[in-house]
Amino acid sequence: MLDRLFPLPPAPRYSPIVLAADGSVLHAFLNPTQKWRMKTELAEITPALQQAIIHKEDRYFRYHFGVNPVAIVQAAGRNLFGKGRTTGASTITMQVARLLEPKERTFGNKLQEMLRAVQLEAHYSKAEILQLYLNLVPYGGNIEGVKSAALFYFQQPPDYLSLAQTVTLAIIPNQPRVLVLGKNNDRILAERNRWLRQFQRERLFPNQDVEDAINEPLDAQRHAAPTLAPHLARRLVAQRAGQPIIHSTLRRAPQAKAEDLTQNYVRRLRELGISQAAVLVVNNRTRAVEAYVGSADFQDAAGSGQVDGVRAVRSPGSTLKPFLYALAVDKGIVTPKQKLPDVPTNFSGFRPENFDKSCAGEVTVERALTYSLNIPAVRVLADVGVPVFTDKLRAAGFKSVAKAAPRLGLSTILGGCGATLEELTGLYAALADGGRWRAVRLTSRVTSRAAPLPRRKEPATSERKSSGSPLSRGEGGRGGEVSSGGEALVSPAAAFLITDILAQRTRPDLPMGYQNSRHLPKIAWKTGTSYGRRDAWSIGYNADYTIGVWVGNFNGQGSPALTGADIASPLLFDLFNTLAYNSPNRWAVPPATLDFRLVCAETGLVPGEHCPNQLIDYYLPGTSSARHCEHQKEALVSADGAVAYCRACVPATGFRRQLFPNPLPEVLAFREAQGLPSSRLPPHNPACQLVRTDGGTGAALAITSPLDHAEYVLDRKDKQQMLLSCAAGSEVRQVFWYVNDRFLRAAAATERVFFRPPSGTVKISCADDHGRNVDIQLQVAEL
Template sequence: MSWGIIHFLFPYPEKVKYGKVILSKNNEVIGATLNTSDKWCLYSSLEDVDPFFIKAITQKEDKWFYYHFGINPISVFRAVFYNLTSQKRVSGASTITMQVVRLLEPKERTYLNKLKEAFRAYQLECTYSKDEILEMYINSIPFGGNIEGIKAATVLYLQKNPNALSTAESSMLSIIPNRPTSLSIQHQKEFLKSERDKWIVRYYEEGIISDDEKYSALLEPLHIKRENMPRTTPHLNRRLINKYPLDKVIKTNIDVGKQIKAEKIISKYSRRQSGLGIYNAAALIIDNKTNNVIAYIGSQDYDDDQNAGQIDGNLALRSPGSTLKPLIYALGFDRGILTPKLQILDVRHDFGSYSPVNYDEQFRGEVTVTEALKQSLNIPAVSILEKIGTPALINSLKNAGFNTIKRQEKRLGLSLALGGCGVNLTELTGLYAAFAQEGSYTPLHFTSAEIDSSKHQIVTPESAYMIYEILSQLKRPDFPNNYQNSFHAPPIAWKTGTSYGRRDAWSVGYNKEYTVGVWCGNFNNIGVPGLTGAETATPLLFSLFQSLYTGNNISKWEYDIPEHIFEREVCATSGKVPNIFCDHLVSDTFIPGVSHTEKCTHLKNYFVSTDSSFYYCHDCLPKEGGYIKKQYANPSVELMTFYLENNLPFNAPPQHNPKCRTSITGVAPQIISPVEGREYIITDKSTELEMKAHLSPDVAYTYWYVNDHFIKKVERGQSLFHQFKFGQNKISCTDDKGRNAEIYIFVK
């Protein structure tokens, strides 16, 4: 109880004030901060310090350290005797524990303060172990200027860690703390060397070094020079210091060799790109086996003040362009609506008020899923997202660590497929690392303490495999035309992206070993006409990938084929299960029990006149014969409209028998604008919405009705705009063959 009261009245001295030190995966110092007193004081445990330095410093300062309780009585009596007989202060009798007190609470050197030091030393001994006190000591002893502690001294003076010291270096550092001014490394190098050699001999005489160690140490030149504190990963350092404000030591997973290579590549590349008005770049490299971030480059140059080099491009919120499309297609594979050879539409399409176009403002009619993803076509991606649902994509992104999406999800729509959201390079690279790991996402590990191994299966291994097969094809439209080293390019799967206004160029690639993400652009958000993911970011991506391998030691990884994926023959025209008329087949990958099994209908049988000028329906088919059976193209209404609007030839059937008295049932109009069931918000009562429908090729004009009131007769190809009343509206369209379609919308 009394001891507790004493501690309450006389609180413990404040512990050592440490700055923060950031280490690489191999414990190299890659960054540090000053402490609150603007001193370089970095924490190091006793285990991380050369054992001889510990021996030397205790032998020199307090050889009985482990045998007294903070105060050495023999030293005290000897000091009193010498000081009295010499009439001046000759010896202070300070133990290491007392020196720790003085370092923590500096006071004027008086006898009264000496007594206070003794009391504090006793307090420390009652509270901490000997090793803890010794650790405080070696971490706070002065080494000249604003350098305190062995860690800061070895890093700044010798450019190494304290566990890598030679006998000579340990001897030299053991004598500086008592005389940091007279043994200054800048002005007293010769004197420092002579004092070092003197103490090397003394340590030998005291039996703590051997003969060989003594002679080797005496022959060792004095290599000591103050350098700046390393700053290998300045952006990551700041990120981790903000994340772990209480940690004295932050050990990252950075591979210094790969980090420095990547920095040089990006710096050199950015200087070339600056001539095009592209000033900033960032990159992230992940080791897929561990999910460790091994290289982190936040900008082209942290010290580039003219181009905002201190901004962290790995955290900057930017539009991802087309880089989310592989996830959309993978979800389509998992829902069974897609397979790689399936033909899908690339035609003009209005998704309500959203009317995307392709990057080249052209439409291709019908393309395979593979080609749609390889060419990064916009209409197919948005169409697929509409089918799988925006919430499904958002949920997958949240499971893949996209924290920014969580904050935006309430206002995200179909434009998400084309970059209508904000993401950062860290999130995007983590997504592609999941593709490399069979569709399983694990949080990225920036530090050795981050061991979160939780997994989220964002897509199946089967769909991840199909995505890899598509994205790893070398002959692709997004391969840079000006990249001269394609022959040496490592085998990877990659995807590019360019944001609206050409503000962001992305390229993210992966193989079994690494995932690399690259962003190029301007932090000030100014677009550049020549900026694209293919021409701007992809050359940098391949350069970074090549830097990860030595010589020709390039991985020849092939993606492991999942157990539950197979191949089947499909119609080359439609990509669907072949029908009897499908005479050209190709092999396609599919997931049994999941992938679509719809039979091909790209042809349709017609009974036509002998001259093929018209066809007969069931009601007008001549009973006496005089007709032939022929097959004609059977495109969807949307594809047929595309052919007709672009004057593209196709094997269309002839007109219906003009003498037929029976009204035949054919393809009714398909209202595509407005969108059925959608809610439209208008701010001006005079706002008009477009009314548009896909029509069969035999239709010349249509009749439009709103709320059962006739509006207008419209010829094929003409547009119609109408001002709707607030509330629910019924829209009807009847073609000139009497076929009808109707939808409901809500206007407010």
């Protein structure tokens, strides 16, 4: 009934603070009334602080019901007869009532204050009321509460203060405008020692502790509020509005070091037109984020320093390639030593180029990934399937990919999608954890939400155990714990193979190899550079940590010097060398699902009949392709090697068996276009009467120029011509070109043919001398 007529006051409005994993304050904010009022938790109220405050302010605090009648009578006598010091006989509980609802000091307001004190005692334990008092007491200026004062003046939480510091904070609230730390330290020192002597006489603390406290100098100055991890702090405060204390997973030392390294490194890049960087450090075992650097300098307005680079959606460049190759391993498409074509290729109108604009002909999967070659990666994505790839990325928390998935194509693997540093670092942490993905964690537990004074139904007692705090109750307890589950994105075997490949690349900061620097951590790492050199990435991991680095400009401006290997990697190595120096260097071991097999050194496939050079390669039994190598083909040729025979026309004598290279048509065409030595099968016996329709024995025929389904605009005045070229098997000597089903001309298989196409829809056909043909269609316009 009393609560309805006399409702409890609203909860105090605390300053949001973000704590590190060890409980120290990383970042603090002003409360909505522009005061520093940091919430003191029950565990931070030490016995020394309780004794000093209670003995000084309200010796009978633990025994009265909010109002001390004896003290009131004594105070009334002193005030009435003018004997002794004039006092108001306020208990700690009455002071809490006044601090919650400041009013002019009148007799009526005093009575209301007493009534409120009795009400508070009915609802809360003594420990909670003392906690509330310590959260509201003034310390001069806009500083309120013992925790705020401890952090601002002593740079320590209340439970880390010495006895001298504790007593100092206990005496200031009575005269906050006179006893100003940093200005009146001599006066405060004398007052502190006077109270310490009084506590000594009353045997409140051991004599030696008091003597040590008296001899302790007072060197208190107001310090700036802690401002580590500003981007994460604002993110968490926005997500958990109303929570006065947020427990993050960050570790203070790694966070401070990461911020310093990032700021100093970017300062050296400014002359290159590069102004920003972001860093994320993840503990692989717990997925807890231990360092979070959103920008090089939060205060850098010119460089948009308040933008959070950890959450900014950018082009990921080549950073998704390791994950793609891991999927391809699981699907049996590739193994590490298998060779992939690295030649100019038209993927239905999309013609990717390698970063250095060159091609190697054929490369192993290991080399394609290590050197981040684009053309082999696009080919592998075409084999895996874009929907399969994007579905896995969606499962790994890639929000931009999930939204754009229906529109994404083969360019996705080259950075043609959006991703954040947080998403990419989490993906690499999955590779470090055997392919199992779990979302990275930013908070270590759920904290209570501030709320108005609740009404308790249980009867009040003099002392009640409480896990919460007065005026701020909610669902407490542990939260955000590590889950033993997760999403299995790739198999442990695939994750190991990719890790093994990424760890083989020589680190530029260790030109003589990792083995010569045993105190530095061994890592697997991958770089990426977006189109236009707008984003440079470098992400590395070992058994303990995954660290992601992004370098660039928040306005999207590119820089000629901006590449992942040259610009982002040095910062990655600095971070690893600092955070994991002299670590155990535990490394991944091959899972039982992996095995070894002999493969052909020329193709990386299971050795065929003509594979003399072999080497050992990893594979997944029952999954990896068992296709046999056919890099050489045996043919029946005349004694002089001029013609080749089929089984139908081979003579009884005068022929021999000879091995000829049997590369893919596009690889053969590339080698010949580059002037590299190549050997083609001689033309078929012209006297053979068998009409061939390919019969499945020849390689595929492909038109390499022009592009299928492409649109061309030609200048009528310049009389521009169009190039015709094809890729054919080694047995093909001659091809025949047709335009709109009309014969154009015959040409050698490697000859480049030029012609003037008509306007509109144009059909281009090519047939070879083995009966194969291929058609494409394009649009031509003239200006």
